[in-house]
Every structure is written in C-alpha cells, then in structure tokens.
Amino acid sequence: MTQQIDVAAQAAEVIAHLRNFIKIPVGVSNKHVHLTQEDYDRLFPGEPMNRKKKLNQGDDFASDKLVTLVGPKGTMERVRILGPCRKYTQIELSMTDARMLGIPAPIRISGSIEGTPGLTIRSPHGEITVPQGVIVAKRHIHVQTKDAVLMGLHSGQEVCVRIESAERSAFLDKCEIRVGDDFTLEMHIDTDEGNAVGAGADATARIIG
Template sequence: MNDQALLDIIGGIVSNLKSAISIPIGISNKHIHLSQADFQKLFPNKQMTVLKELNQPGEFASEQTVTAIGPKGELRNIRILGPFRKESQVEFSMTDARQLGLKLPIRLSGEIEHTPGITLKSEFGECTLEKGVIVAKRHIHMSPADAKLLQVTQGECVNVRVNSEGRSIIFEDCAIRIGEKFKLEMHIDTDEANAGNITPQSVARFVE
C-alpha cells in the first residue's frame, strides 16, 4: 500500500468519525458580558449573583438584567452573564438589532474593535459603551482533546447539519473555538434556531 492510499484510508476514518459525533446545541438569547467597572456603574456597590450555571464550565446567567437603549427603541430584561470580562460585550440577534435601529457586524466573541456602542440602564444606574455590540458568529466550543480527535484547528470554519421537523438545515462557516475548559457545544442565536426549527434537544453533525 502506498502512502497516498494510506492517507485516503485515514481520511475516510476521520470523516466517518466526525459525521457520527453528535454536537449539543446551545441557543443564545440576547445577553451581555460586563467588565467589573461597567457592572458597578449599573449596580453600584452590588455583587453579581448567580441565577443558574451554564453548560460551559465556570459560566453562569446572573440574576441581574438591564435595558438596552438604541436609536429606534429599547429592549428590556437583557440577562447579564458571568463571570466578569476584561471588556464589556453585548450580543444581539439580527432581529434584536433591527428593533433597536442598529446595524451590527457578525463577530466572534471578543472581537469588538470598530463595533457600535450602546447605552445600558438598570434601576440603579446607567452605562454607555463606546463599542462592543455584535451579532455573534456561530461557533463550536471544544476541548483540545476533542479538536485532536476530530482533526480541527482553532478558528477553522466547518459545516454542520441539524435535522429537525420540516426545517432540517446545513450551517456553513461554523468557527471552531478550542479551550482547556470548553465542553463540546455549538452556539447559535435565536434567529438561527428559528430558521432551522431547532430546540435545546437538537444536535448538529459535521458534514463535508
């Protein structure tokens, strides 16, 4: 057997393995990540308190919510997620952005340079962000061990299929995000979930 034949066999095994893996799906509603300084502007002398733990280790939905004020309106009861971040970031769907009158870029979390800002308000205070409002690019969290098994790399974009009743869908350009604490999970927003009739029980699978 020559080298190319062996590579073809290995490639086929990896491809079959990837397509057999079920990737849990997390549907992200609009939410906010705050720096500690910005949190204190909105909730002076208060602590961020945990409402429920999220699937990704160490992350949680807090009990605190705020109102976002845009050029054309406002959205209330937007959940703050913890823990604190170095820089504040707001994640909306395209539908949310239109309701607020904002034109937002599609970005991976943390990529907030040259993005719009927004005013946030709680019953205790107000904070205006100069940047950090995005539509989150769909992505798949995984550990280094998962990435090695599936032979994917940080930042690589892959395609996945989600089977659903009447609206099975293929998502292209899903970015791979690798971290020591990450659990295997695909994150999409509510617009994407509605487009594919996707529920929290749905799973995604790699496709070529």
C-alpha cells in the same frame, strides 16, 4: 516498486469521515450582555452578581441581573447579564434585535469587538454608554481540546453542519470551531438561527464538511 502509502493523510480522511457521525448538542443563545467589572460596578454599585444558572462552557453563568438596552430606534428590557465579568464589555444580539434597536451590529466571533458600534445600558441605578461591543455572534462550535485532536478540528476552522430538528432540519455553513480546555462539545446559534432551524431542546448538529 512498492507503492508509497501516506498513512497520515489517509488517517485524516478517515477521521474527517467519522466525525460526521458525532451528534453535537445545539444551544440557542438569547440576547445577553457581558460586562467588565468596572462597567458592572457602575450599573450595580455594591451589589454582588449572583449565579442564577450555570452554563455549559467554562465557568459561564446566567446572573440574576437584568438591564435595559437603549439604541437609536428602540429599547429592550430585561436583557440578562452573563457572568463572570470579562476583560471587555460585549452585547450579543440577534440581527432582529439589532434592527429593533437601530444598531448596525456586525457578525463577529466573541471577543472580536474592535470597530463595532456601542449603545447605552440602563440599570435600576443608572446608565452607561459604551463606545463599542455590540455584535451578532458568529455561529460556532465549542470543542474541548482533547476532543478537537480526536476529531481533527482546530480553532478558527469553519465547518458546515447539518442541524437535525423535528420539523426544520437545515444545513448551516461557516460555523467557526472554538477550542478550549474548559469547553464542552456544543454548538451555539442565536435566536434567529434557532427559529430558522426549529431548534428545540433535542436539536443536534453533525459536521458534514
């Protein structure tokens, strides 16, 4: 009797092995704020949001606008607003930032803000208090849709990566895959994680499982 070969299963195994060799650039995200148009207009009435630096994902950019975050235990000045405006207001902090402000921010993937704490955002023109939106962003890897097919990855999947850096290479588990047509292959971690793994400009991540 001829042995039955499951080609699809074997191909998937080969792909899972080969993607381990792909070096994914690592970007460290500092604390930042995304605003709805309405919240932006309340903080910067009549002022356009100007593009200071384009970011790697979609049409995201670092704007020229800075705000102060106010929590029960402290304030943080010069926190950058990222554009363009979104459907929800979201404040992304590291755990260290959250502790300094006195806000129990949960680890969430961007956009998942239901039930999260809020805070006060202050600009030179006024301040707003948002009821929710403060998160510690869950570490994630942006993957372009076609690349995701080639690499055998899907949105919401969690992988373990090895971060390779000059002096603090490390393994990071539970990295969430995010797939999008306008994404560019890149891993995003926050400043706490970046410091922990010594992530300079040359740090790369390889999916190992």
